[in-house]
Amino acid sequence: MENTVSQSPERSFVDRHVGPDASDTDRMLAVIGVADLEELAAAAVPASILDGSTDGIAEGLDALPPPVDEHRALAELAELASRNTVSTSMIGLGYYDTLTPPVLVRNILESPAWYTAYTPYQPEISQGRLEALLNFQTMVSDLTGMDIANSSMLDEATAAAEAMTLLRRANKSKSARLVVDSDLFPQTKAVLATRAEPLGIELVEADLADGLPDGEFYGVLAQYPGASGRILDLTGVITQAHERGALVAVGADLLALTLLTSPGEQGADACFGTSQRFGVPMGFGGPHAGYLAVHSAHARQLPGRLVGVSVDADGNPAYRLALQTREQHIRREKATSNICTAQVLLAVVAAMYASYHGADGLTAIARRVAGRASSIGTGLTAMGVDVVHEHFFDTVVAHVPGRAADVVAKAKSEHRIDLRLIDDDHVGISCDETTTAQTVSDVLGAFGGGGDEQLSSQPAIAADMQRSSEFLTHPAFTRYRTETSMLRYLRALSDKDIALDRSMIPLGSCTMKLNATAEMEPITWPGFNRLHPFAPLTDVPGMMSLIDDLEKWLVAVTGYDSVSLQPNAGSQGEYAGLLAIREYHRSRGDDERTICLIPSSAHGTNAASAVMAGMKVVVVSCRENGDVDVDDLRNKVETHRDTLAAIMITYPSTHGVYEHEIADICAAVHDAGGQVYVDGANLNALVGVARPGRFGGDVSHLNLHKTFCIPHGGGGPGVGPIGVREHLAPFLPGHPTVPGLGSAGAVSAAPYGSASILPITWAYIRMMGATGLRRATLTAIASANYIARRLDEYFPVLYTGDRAMVAHECILDLRPMTKKTGVTVDDVAKRLADYGFHAPTMSFPVSGTLMVEPTESESLEEIDAFCDAMIAIKGEIDRVGSGEWPVDDNPLRGAPHTAHALVAEEWAHPYSREIAAYPLGTTRPKVWPSVRRIDGVHGDRNLICSCPPIEAFA
Numbered sequence: 001m002e003n004t005v006s007q008s009p010e011r012s013f014v015d016r017h018v019g020p021d022a023s024d025t026d027r028m029l030a031v032i033g034v035a036d037l038e039e040l041a042a043a044a045v046p047a048s049i050l051d052g053s054t055d056g057i058a059e060g061l062d063a064l065p066p067p068v069d070e071h072r073a074l075a076e077l078a079e080l081a082s083r084n085t086v087s088t089s090m091i092g093l094g095y096y097d098t099l100t101p102p103v104l105v106r107n108i109l110e111s112p113a114w115y116t117a118y119t120p121y122q123p124e125i126s127q128g129r130l131e132a133l134l135n136f137q138t139m140v141s142d143l144t145g146m147d148i149a150n151s152s153m154l155d156e157a158t159a160a161a162e163a164m165t166l167l168r169r170a171n172k173s174k175s176a177r178l179v180v181d182s183d184l185f186p187q188t189k190a191v192l193a194t195r196a197e198p199l200g201i202e203l204v205e206a207d208l209a210d211g212l213p214d215g216e217f218y219g220v221l222a223q224y225p226g227a228s229g230r231i232l233d234l235t236g237v238i239t240q241a242h243e244r245g246a247l248v249a250v251g252a253d254l255l256a257l258t259l260l261t262s263p264g265e266q267g268a269d270a271c272f273g274t275s276q277r278f279g280v281p282m283g284f285g286g287p288h289a290g291y292l293a294v295h296s297a298h299a300r301q302l303p304g305r306l307v308g309v310s311v312d313a314d315g316n317p318a319y320r321l322a323l324q325t326r327e328q329h330i331r332r333e334k335a336t337s338n339i340c341t342a343q344v345l346l347a348v349v350a351a352m353y354a355s356y357h358g359a360d361g362l363t364a365i366a367r368r369v370a371g372r373a374s375s376i377g378t379g380l381t382a383m384g385v386d387v388v389h390e391h392f393f394d395t396v397v398a399h400v401p402g403r404a405a406d407v408v409a410k411a412k413s414e415h416r417i418d419l420r421l422i423d424d425d426h427v428g429i430s431c432d433e434t435t436t437a438q439t440v441s442d443v444l445g446a447f448g449g450g451g452d453e454q455l456s457s458q459p460a461i462a463a464d465m466q467r468s469s470e471f472l473t474h475p476a477f478t479r480y481r482t483e484t485s486m487l488r489y490l491r492a493l494s495d496k497d498i499a500l501d502r503s504m505i506p507l508g509s510c511t512m513k514l515n516a517t518a519e520m521e522p523i524t525w526p527g528f529n530r531l532h533p534f535a536p537l538t539d540v541p542g543m544m545s546l547i548d549d550l551e552k553w554l555v556a557v558t559g560y561d562s563v564s565l566q567p568n569a570g571s572q573g574e575y576a577g578l579l580a581i582r583e584y585h586r587s588r589g590d591d592e593r594t595i596c597l598i599p600s601s602a603h604g605t606n607a608a609s610a611v612m613a614g615m616k617v618v619v620v621s622c623r624e625n626g627d628v629d630v631d632d633l634r635n636k637v638e639t640h641r642d643t644l645a646a647i648m649i650t651y652p653s654t655h656g657v658y659e660h661e662i663a664d665i666c667a668a669v670h671d672a673g674g675q676v677y678v679d680g681a682n683l684n685a686l687v688g689v690a691r692p693g694r695f696g697g698d699v700s701h702l703n704l705h706k707t708f709c710i711p712h713g714g715g716g717p718g719v720g721p722i723g724v725r726e727h728l729a730p731f732l733p734g735h736p737t738v739p740g741l742g743s744a745g746a747v748s749a750a751p752y753g754s755a756s757i758l759p760i761t762w763a764y765i766r767m768m769g770a771t772g773l774r775r776a777t778l779t780a781i782a783s784a785n786y787i788a789r790r791l792d793e794y795f796p797v798l799y800t801g802d803r804a805m806v807a808h809e810c811i812l813d814l815r816p817m818t819k820k821t822g823v824t825v826d827d828v829a830k831r832l833a834d835y836g837f838h839a840p841t842m843s844f845p846v847s848g849t850l851m852v853e854p855t856e857s858e859s860l861e862e863i864d865a866f867c868d869a870m871i872a873i874k875g876e877i878d879r880v881g882s883g884e885w886p887v888d889d890n891p892l893r894g895a896p897h898t899a900h901a902l903v904a905e906e907w908a909h910p911y912s913r914e915i916a917a918y919p920l921g922t923t924r925p926k927v928w929p930s931v932r933r934i935d936g937v938h939g940d941r942n943l944i945c946s947c948p949p950i951e952a953f954a
């Protein structure tokens with residue numbers, strides 16, 4: 001006991017991270033009926049997988065360094081950051097330095113009201129971030145000239161891959177060929193190649209300046225402007241493609257589109273790209289928000305999340321996730337994509353950058369960027385250096401036969417500028433909003449210029465390519481141009497939402513734990529976030545050292561042999577892990593092993609990822625008690641013995657239980673030659689207690705944005721690294737810019753994915769140490785079991801394991817109550833908002849239930865307050881059940897209640913205003929929902945996915 005719960009009066013980081021103190025923990029353990037956390041571990045976790053501990057340090061975790069306090073961890077991180085060289089980056093290729101307005105840094109990136117929020121599944125208490133996302137969608141559709149945009153993709157390359165499959169779904173053509181512009185960014189080509197192969201899509205590379213190649217194809221992917229800076233008028237190509245039955249998606253630079261005719265106006269069917277240069281630092285690769293936009297004909301093919309406008313119970317406009325019930329990954333193997341966590345926080349930054357600058361401000365920035373590039377172009381020409389393209393936006397390619405490496409080296413050594421070495425004869429120079437007149441003269445100096453060259457700062461854009469259509473005319477992009485108005489806008493929006501800074505968010509499967517400030521601080525340091533992902537590795541030793549530490553620590557925690565940090569969400573980790581399994585089988589000549597067994601309780605991303613990896617999904621049923629039906633599993637293994645590729649199993653299960661037969665399940669699959677994929681999203685129940693790499697897994701993804709403290713950001717960013725056993729290590733993701741990284745294809749645009757948020761996880765592990773991690777996990781298990789014991793008599797806990805224990809979360813069954821009283825799980829979720837709480841996960845993985853996950857960070861006081869609220873709600877349900885309140889008019893059905901609804905002259909309900917707003921008195925700070933219950937069906941019937949005119953709010 002002394003080993004896992006510190007009694008020192010001076011609080012360590014662990015004592016700050018873990019909510020319940022020693023006496024609270026004892027109180028919870030007494031309710032559960034065990035003496036201490038170690039006895040709890042022995043009672044809850046199957047003995048076959050439980051790692052023993054010595055002095056609180058679990059087996060294998062002695063590889064972690066002893067914990068340090070916040071200040072020491074920050075000092076170590078500062079030292080790592082200082083070892084990186086922040087050069088002037090002119091490498092381009094989709095990553096550009098940018099000036100984030102300080103008002104956005106402090107009030108979004110550094111504001112827990114924004115970064116600790118969850119995906120807006122409860123729209124009534126998420127109107128702030130939904131509005132910000134609607135602004136993002138409007139911004140993207142305006143600039144691209146498309147009808148409808150989603151609320152972010154993971155990066156440009158994966159957005160291109162989603163465009164590749166979207167065009168195929170949207171096109172009835174039988175062809176499996178896709179024409180790919182040779183001027184696409186190299187990392188985009190690499191990710192497309194990875195994604196195309198398992199799906200049987202054939203990529204045909206072509207220079208679109210020469211027109212379209214012969215033969216049939218279903219689509220074309222073009223880049224605008226191209227990687228070489230070239231601006232190609234795509235109108236002809238698009239018309240030709242349409243005539244030949246193909247659809248066209250264009251990768252477009254949003255800043256360039258303020259000056260260039262939009263792809264929509266040229267007839268494109270879809271657009272993809274990134275919003276990184278709208279105020280989101282390069283971050284050594286990420287995170288930043290990719291985008292995907294389409295013509296309205298393809299709206300229902302859009303993957304990812306889409307914010308739409310609907311109305312609330314009072315008829316007022318209100319935002320929500322549109323088509324939510326059809327959300328792609330819920331459709332499992334029929335899904336359009338596996339994307340779940342996206343890049344919401346960064347989409348909010350980009351949208352606000354556009355609001356702050358407005359159309360004229362963005363245009364002015366673009367003109368300045370284009371002017372610098374043009375100055376470099378004319379300067380080079382004046383020096384007699386051949387500039388390859390006459391027209392360009394921000395990127396100049398210089399032809400310097402045999403001298404390219406020398407020029408690049410000179411720019412670096414004399415001016416600390418990184419240029420792009422294209423080949424022996426060509427150098428690429430990309431300008432951005434930080435490029436100054438001095439930079440221009442330094443660049444020319446590197447080519448041997450003397451500073452007396454003729455410079456023109458007129459953008460080098462052909463007259464017939466210049467944009468004439470308007471964009472960003474909505475008040476969202478005209479009203480917040482001063483710092484005062486932007487500050488208040490951001491505050492007003494975030495005040496509408498419940499994030500972790502106001503209440504616990506007991507979302508099962510999502511692990512909404514503390515995102516400590518010390519963990520967050522480094523993400524805005526230039527030494528981490530101002531690095532180009534393709535910067536020379538010699539410039540980033542601090543970053544590489546951090547990555548190396550993190551890989552080693554995650555190896556220790558998971559029991560695997562190697563880790564890749566490249567996947568930038570859990571879904572992408574699943575995909576990368578399944579690809580590793582696929583390649584492993586193929587390397588052994590087992591090409592026919594394509595069956596993937598997935599239990600019926602699995603997260604929808606599992607099936608969607610399996611299909612993307614070229615596998616066929618076979619569903620394994622679950623028993624009455626929630627466990628995988630091992631008999632059904634054995635039958636399916638037998639049936640598919642020769643074609644079995646893998647099983648994907650979540651552990652502990654999405655039912656919140658440690659299955660005791662996990663070892664048998666793994667053995668059965670291994671005996672048949674299959675591989676075991678352990679979905680590690682629930683690792684918060686395992687860290688420091690059991691290691692998937694040691695109890696039968698061959699590969700797992702971890703969600704660093706769940707277990708390892710990266711905040712959810714309202715629906716992203718995330719990091720989904722995978723750990724693999726030794727035999728799969730050769731099949732980890734690779735990348736065209738980092739030879740030797742891995743030998744499989746790239747799954748993200750950047751070699752280390754969303755690298756700039758890795759310091760968060762590094763800091764967490766550094767400050768927790770092995771003992772802290774075990775204590776956190778066991779406390780999370782204790783808290784979940786405590787809640788299960790307290791609430792079971794009111795809302796029966798659906799599944800428990802041996803000795804009536806749950807793992808780190810529990811499912812409350814509301815179905816019997818709904819049957820008896822007509823009160824639904826929705827009513828309870830919305831009513832919790834009146835009590836000041838965010839609802840638990842609703843109807844996943846079982847419809848009509850709530851899944852509660854407290855995590856270790858919530859204090860007993862907060863946990864008790866939540867339980868008290870749930871018990872009070874049960875009392876209200878009983879009053880409906882007894883007939884005292886009608887089922888269609890009671891505080892649950894009326895929830896959530898806005899202040900406005902309560903002050904209305906007329907109050908014709910059978911319950912009082914006081915019960916509506918302050919059911920438990922005024923002890924808990926009141927959170928006023930800004931809208932009433934939102935009508936989802938109305939929103940889907942009348943799909944509106946960009947900012948409604950301001951009159952709608954009159």
Ligand SMILES: *Cc1c(COP(=O)(O)O)cnc(C)c1O
Nearest residue numbers: 340341509569570571603681718
């Ligand atoms: C969250 C989750 C995922 C998907 O992770 P993302 O980062 O959202 O893509 C997969 N499986 C389970 C069990 C999860 O809870």
